[in-house]
Amino acid sequence: MNALEKIQRQIQWNRLIAVVEEQAQTMIRTAFSTTVREAGDLSAGIFDLEARMLAQAVTGTPGHVNSMMESVGHFLKKFPAAGMKPGDHYITNDPWLGTGHLHDLTVVTPAFRNGKIVGLFANTAHIIDIGGLGMGPEGRSVFEEGLYIPIVKCFDQGQPNETFFDFIRVGSRTPVELEGDIYSLCACNDAGAKRLVEMMDEYQMEGLDDLAGFIFDSSLAATEAEIAKLPKGQVWQAEIRSDGYEAPVTLKAAMRVEGDKIIVDYAGTSGLSTRGINVPPAYCRAYSCFGIKCVVAPEIPNNWASLSPFVMEIPEGTILNAPRPYPVSVRHVVGQLLPDLMMGCLAQAVPDRVNAEGSSALWNPPLRGGAQVSGQDAEVEDFEIITFNSGGTGARPTKDGLDGIAFPSGVRTMPVEATENVAPVIFWKKELRPDSAGAGKTRGGFGQIMEIGAKKNAEFAVNAIFDRVANPPKGRFGGGVGANGWVGLDDDNGTVLRSKGFQVVPKGRHLLLLLPGGGGMGDPKQRDPALVARDVADGLISPAEAKRLYGA
């Protein structure tokens, strides 16, 4: 290979990353579900014909990282590349062949150049409703959680599969959004395919094999070089307690470096739940990988090779290896704790590169009202919404945690004014929660307080999926715990609601949510007093707590 070709391969790699970004942006612009267009709960990538991911859009959320990648292999098993035609699009929401719950649709589309298939585009998006019980933990099997779509063709050589769309239209509470989203997913893969072919024309590339080899070799070598910097011959163990549904859940990990790989063993982790907080293994791998990569190799782009050195050993029968047909709808509430668990292990290897534990699992209140809750006594129109909200993130080695910011999830929340325009709800309060940040030399991020009612103070329901209520985020290296979460009513008694499950907020009352704060890091007494004074002046730390925690 000559010098020019060396440079051109770099340009082509750069171009592929731009192509998948265009793919993701097209989806955001055209999607109907607020979960995609407002929250950004999506993923997009390009694959070779062996289902190896070459590039993934940086826009998107970590839960799809490995899971979407593994999914493409399942598609090819059922529909071999050789039989694919231009204009075909394939779809599934199978939690075990896709990204872990029925709400995520994955679409795979072949790209053709001069009549020959050259690659595959895939994307995943979290759609707003897929029927069944709706987003929440209450299902006792996946069959209750919604419409189950096996891997099928949704478009056959450009023609919509009307039988498929007929099923879709009757199976969802939001058929227009669902159908529109499927069109959007297909359109964005087409956009990616068009760009790929343009690049191949420009550089007169017959296939992607050479480029793929270059991307994989460079990425693998760089990842292995980072892994080589970690101490050898040690086992780093960590444990996190999650509130669980019917009983607390213990997540246990033992991490070690073996050769060029990082291996995580989850032995000792709790067994399966009877409710939808179980985690399919691909989703466990996704958030575990994300947690490790953030610390060990944050700058290396995601692809088949850069993800391959991270190996998860997930024993059967644990909550992190849920088999079909266990319920898995809200697998995020357990899965999003995994980066904290990974950093608990890595804190023993590279203490100056990890965060304290944070609120971590999203605090999304799925709200429902109208006749589906109150029957004929309903005072407001039927509604079904979910907003994406977060507590504080864990303190960082040299910086405070972030206040009310999503981590590890990559989603955004929507404006209160917009939410109040799409559903008859009123947010009476949404602001930072004072005295919720774990103390430390660097403190955790503050959580939030949210108070939500229906219009006319009508009855409504919440399908709670909250964690860190009984088990607050821990600090590290002498840092304090973040405030635990709290779920209840705004009444004088402080009526407590369960942190998980479907519950009715009675007429006249509001739902009150106190979102957890992040854990602190290091000895609070070593914190810069000026920063403590700033937080006191800002009303975020009470004078009494400042004195107690910081001696200020």
Add this chain to the structure above:
Amino acid sequence: MVSNARLAVDIGGTFTDVAVEAVTDEDHVSRWTAKVLTTPHAPELGVLEGVRTVLAKAGLQPSDIVLLIHGTTLATNALIERKGAKTALLTTEGFRDVLALGNESRYDQYDLNIELPQPLVPRRWRLPVPERLDNTGKVLLPLDEAAVRAHVPFLKAEGIESLAIGFLHGFVNPAHEKRAAEIIRSEWADLPISLSSEVSPEMREWERFSTTVANAYVQPLMASYLARLEKGLRAGGLAAPIFLMLSGGGLTTIETASRFPIRLVESGPAGGAIFSAYVARQRGFEKVLSFDMGGTTAKVCLIDDFAPQASRTFEVARVGRFRKGSGLPLRIPVIEMVEIGAGGGSLAHLDSMGRIQVGPESAGADPGPACYGRGGTHPAVTDANLTLGRYDAAAFAGGSLALKTAPAEAALVEHVGKGLGLEAGMAALGVVEMVDENMANAARVHAIESAKSYDGRAVIAFGGGGPVHGYRVAEKIGVKRLLVPSGAGVGSAIGFLRAPVGYEVVKSLYTRFGSFDVVGVNALLASMSEEASRVVAEGSFGAPTAEHRIGYMRYVGQGHEIAVVLPVRPLTDADVAEIRAAYDAEYTRFYDRPVPGSDVEVLSFAVTVATVLEGVEPAAEVADAPAPAPIRVQQVRDTATGIVAPWNVYDRTAMNPGATVPGPCIVAEDETSTLVGPGWSCRMDGLGYLELTRGDA
């Protein structure tokens, strides 16, 4: 005898550019320009100096000037450097942290050490007031007037200099915001107040409050600067009206600018885009990409039918490497531009995978690129261009700065070449190809987001780097025509002279086509039209104006609106069906197919009133002229093939209109060099612009 002398002033970070145009004796328009150093401590001094300089050059008196147009980065700089007023925010109780929470997201997924932009108003000055409206503007909780009043002693004690008021749904019903302002004024008449319902009356509380607070933050500074400037100009004998350039591309009066100074951010780049639009009109290019590459960033802007693309959202003061989401959101009318961290000073290095990365870190003016010989050891894009043989080391910047090849090559080998096994020349090629690719990628994504294509489009390149990198970026996005106008060094100031006096009003009103509120929409549009006309009348002096109305709409449930043009008259029921059809057509243009069975909702309306642009005479065809003789030959490495070959160098000033020179070659001038790649040819048109074409274009 000269007449109709008009003057434009653009304050940039380093230089203040001044341009004057006047009709001279022969009925010919002449232009004089001047560049003086910006005086950040008192920017009006630089302006006055520049005006004196250019008038002396032109032999004109201040009294000869009939119009002065001014654009400035002062508001932007105050936001970036956090040098605005001590600002407080009165807001709905329960929502004092809207500015801090933003959209609760991180703009970088993998960076644990990410920094988020800090709100302009710290929490202790974000003061809650009990009150609440619902989404229709109905009062759920009356304004607690006593609570408003009770904040005044605290505001005074804290030395607050400017106040923003933003209540939830305040854009639907401004009564609470207005009443709160009244109460504050009754206690403290001199405190400048910005209302969210006036500054940015649109849905989305974070963006609206952020815009309102930013307006309040720069308002005292800008109002006092504009007053000093006016005083200084008047004292110097200028009697002409003074106008300010808006970020949306129109002009407004000092009075309006002093109330809504946030609308002045990015007025310099807006001037550049208007300059391109004017050049496009001169040449009759209906589809253009304006490409302005300077020392630290490149800006691209799509211009269709001679109008720069408009937008309503903008981010200022980004803290994360030009990353989207890392700045303060502003919701104001702006010319839509994408800014990329790619300029002549952008530094190159290898990442952990051996990939060449260019920018956004920049060598700045000091030490500058390695080739400046001032101690820079990291390779910048300028070093790579020099090493490729694109510059004459002795003649750079008109000979004012002799470039040194040895440190440039050494820096390239050390930071790029060694890791890849490349000598300096190929390392330089890699750096330039990568920066060109980055700019082309940004331009491609921008076109996708705008549902535009590059088929049949021309690039208009300016700035120090635009003419150098333009042809290769054009190749990468599939464009076959490139224009390098003259006067590009002060393009923004010239653009100011081409801008209409105009004002845009945007307001939210929610309605659906299924139940279209014709009466309500007509009432709103009429009031908006009245407001915009009033602002424009202050400065149009009876010149003819035109009105433009737009509805921003989307399928119910979608997140992004599409702009649909509305007739400028009261709407009838029959119009509603036609507008709906226009929406479907526009949606299909973006996304190939309409969505069956979905209603369409309208979120907001925009009304623009502006003076009608003077007609532009189309450029006359010019007869072919002989090519000039090359002034020298340089060995240049082509970045597409790596081949080193002798390229002719021509002096732009020695080239006559109608002359054509074949690529590969370089057309050099003091401010920059225009590169004409292999396969391209370059002809000077009747306006003195260089027109590059490729193949069968």
